[in-house]
Amino acid sequence: MKTLKLIAVGIILFASSMMQAQVAVNVNIGKPPVWGPVGYSEVEYYYLPDVESYYDVRENQFIYFGDGRWVRSRNLPRQYRNYDLYSGYKVVLHDYHGRTPYTYYKKHKVKYYKGYKGAPQRTIGVRGESHGNNGHHGNNDNHGNSGHHDNHGNKGEKGHGKGKGKH
Numbered sequence: 399m400k401t402l403k404l405i406a407v408g409i410i411l412f413a414s415s416m417m418q419a420q421v422a423v424n425v426n427i428g429k430p431p432v433w434g435p436v437g438y439s440e441v442e443y444y445y446l447p448d449v450e451s452y453y454d455v456r457e458n459q460f461i462y463f464g465d466g467r468w469v470r471s472r473n474l475p476r477q478y479r480n481y482d483l484y485s486g487y488k489v490v491l492h493d494y495h496g497r498t499p500y501t502y503y504k505k506h507k508v509k510y511y512k513g514y515k516g517a518p519q520r521t522i523g524v525r526g527e528s529h530g531n532n533g534h535h536g537n538n539d540n541h542g543n544s545g546h547h548d549n550h551g552n553k554g555e556k557g558h559g560k561g562k563g564k565h
Contacts, residue, residue, distance in 0.1 A: 428456045432523025433483035438490045443499045445489040447510040449478045452499045453488075461500060468500050484525045487515050 430439060434455070444453040451462035451474060459470045474481060489510045491499060 429458075430455055430522055431458070431483070433521050435488050435490060435519040436522055441490050441492065443491040443494055445491055445499070445506045445510055446486060447489060447506075447514040448486050448512055449474060449481055450503075450507060450512070451478075452491075454499075463500070463503075468498075482525075484521050488519065489514075489516070 428442075430441070431453070434444065434453075442455055444455070445451075446453060446460075449462070451460050453460055454470070457470070459472060460474050461468055461470050462475055463469070464475055469475075473479070489506070494502070
């Protein structure tokens, strides 16, 4: 009887620890950046046409082509360090769920060319507010809604096609 009680207590403790771990993971992953467009809290990726890059909302990482491969980084490449993420257009990729949005890069690059603007966007936050890691990503000190472009932004439309992701 004691053995049965110990097994039951062990199962309960194990199950409760698993539920707590799951809650902690879900709370911290996937929070949109403050420079992201309003109204898309469940999206996984943005395509940023002005810098031909993607942003992984779940991982808080940019994905761009550099040195012959696709790179994941908290920052945009050096040449875009002054890009204004608040002003840049963010293409919201509604239909893609996976780890390699650049599979459709060729189609995205044509459909959402540099300088592309779709419907007007408002950002979640305001440039200059302090929002921890989601605000600056280490390479943008002045974010906001002014008219110049930043390395992190594009439109709220869906985009998705076929391509092999080579530059």
